[in-house]
Amino acid sequence: MNTWPVPAPDLPADVHPALAATAEAAARAYGGARAEFTRAQLREEVADGADGTPTMRVDAIVEAAIAEAARAAGANLLSEEAGFLDHGSAATLVIDPVDGSANAATGVPLSCFAGALVVDDQPVEALTVWFDTGRAWHARAGEPTPFRTTGRKVLKGANVCLLRPKRGTEEAWLRVADQADRVRVLCTTCLETMLVAEGAVDAFADPGSDTHRLMDLIAALVTVPAAGGVLLDLHGRPLTFDLDLTRRWSGIAAATPELADELIAVIRG
Amino acid sequence: MNTWPVPAPDLPADVHPALAATAEAAARAYGGARAEFTRAQLREEVADGADGTPTMRVDAIVEAAIAEAARAAGANLLSEEAGFLDHGSAATLVIDPVDGSANAATGVPLSCFAGALVVDDQPVEALTVWFDTGRAWHARAGEPTPFRTTGRKVLKGANVCLLRPKRGTEEAWLRVADQADRVRVLCTTCLETMLVAEGAVDAFADPGSDTHRLMDLIAALVTVPAAGGVLLDLHGRPLTFDLDLTRRWSGIAAATPELADELIAVIRG
Incomplete structure (x- = not known):
């Protein structure tokens, strides 16, 4: 208990x-x-x-x-x-x-x-x-929050959270871990993206497992940009409201667009 | 701030x-x-x-x-x-x-x-x-705690925490992650070993990076056994009180001796 x-x-x-x-x-x-x-x-x-x-x-x-x-x-x-x-x-x-x-x-x-x-x-x-x-x-949406992202632009030395490695994403996972200063796996995307928003970590990423549903990302989709960061999909698929719950994304939350772009490039190899 | x-x-x-x-x-x-x-x-x-x-x-x-x-x-x-x-x-x-x-x-x-x-x-x-x-x-030491470990004996399907992969431990890290149901990296050994003690996860392991000092493990050395589990070193080195702070271990905390032994075998390959 x-x-x-x-x-x-x-x-x-x-x-x-x-x-x-x-x-x-x-x-x-x-x-x-x-x-x-x-x-x-x-x-x-x-x-x-x-x-x-x-x-x-x-x-x-x-x-x-x-x-x-x-x-x-x-x-x-x-x-x-x-x-x-x-x-x-x-x-x-x-x-x-x-x-x-x-x-x-x-x-x-x-x-x-x-x-x-x-x-x-x-x-x-x-x-x-x-x-x-x-x-x-x-x-x-569109209103700045009192908490802010770190503003970090480069992956080398960054503090990141990652989705746990799943079959087929191990190599991408290790590439990110190798470049980052610290990597964490908290197994809660919604909390991890809020840590990006408040500047406790620089980024969060699903390294390609397409695990995320709309409700895993929609709070971050509003909150992370309002805190100065970005929320993207690894493959550039738009994150839009949709009643179809079979849709999946690989969410990337980052302190800046530059850091998100570098994460995406490293994950995609 | x-x-x-x-x-x-x-x-x-x-x-x-x-x-x-x-x-x-x-x-x-x-x-x-x-x-x-x-x-x-x-x-x-x-x-x-x-x-x-x-x-x-x-x-x-x-x-x-x-x-x-x-x-x-x-x-x-x-x-x-x-x-x-x-x-x-x-x-x-x-x-x-x-x-x-x-x-x-x-x-x-x-x-x-x-x-x-x-x-x-x-x-x-x-x-x-x-x-x-x-x-x-x-x-x-030697007195049962009110909280208890899960009692789990096998790695397959277990919930584990791992130290983050460091250079040279990536393969061992992935072997554990592959067998476990869920793997987490919280970057706080003392808290992760308490989650083993209270039965929130089945085990915690440093997969061979020899990161731990005495003070990283000594609270767990008392608490995890008192809760029904074990705390060991990956290579069987005794965990003893010592003023020499250059000593290092790879700590393994597990719900049972059987699970610790299996973790050690999987990490050592």
């Missing part, structure tokens, strides 16, 4: 009510799930999600709480397990209920809520909340 | 006063340093430590606070920057003031205080405190 508490999110006052309500519901649900279930139970696969990947119990519990909060707030919801829930609104919440599900289930204290508010087809506001501390990163 | 708070350590009531005082002094000093200095200033190398590696400003600040607290508590101190400070006691605190210095300096929220109380030459009690949350893991 994981007995550490899950605090209430520490949210700025001006977060959109639907994002705030879903983040708060997610933290409550995750805290309750940790108190009720063992690590093995939280990790158990209980269904297949709308995105085609298995749904762990921890994902199912948190997403149910988010769906209820979204319905109460009158916003549509696009979520990895349930897919699209149409509540008749022009506003859609695109949410990863538990980013870093494997961490969240086993008790590695690195998992988060991440979501964006999409009006028509434009992401306008994003919120990421680190469950284990309640720390929140909030941004509006 | 890293503006997130550093809370006071959340310590059990029965921690030895000298360990408690140094952990509390470390958290206060680190919190003060984050409030006073930029990330670049915290990372700046200001001296060469007694262990032969450069000392970042963040290390120097926290160690100074620990040295003062150890002196006030009447215990000797063995620390990575200052070396051995003899205060005429039979008890010596062996402390890593800031484990995960690079994280602590740049703002990746994964760094900790880790120390053990050594009486004559035996480690008898250990304390690890994760700075960003105040979470503490406490153990006495």
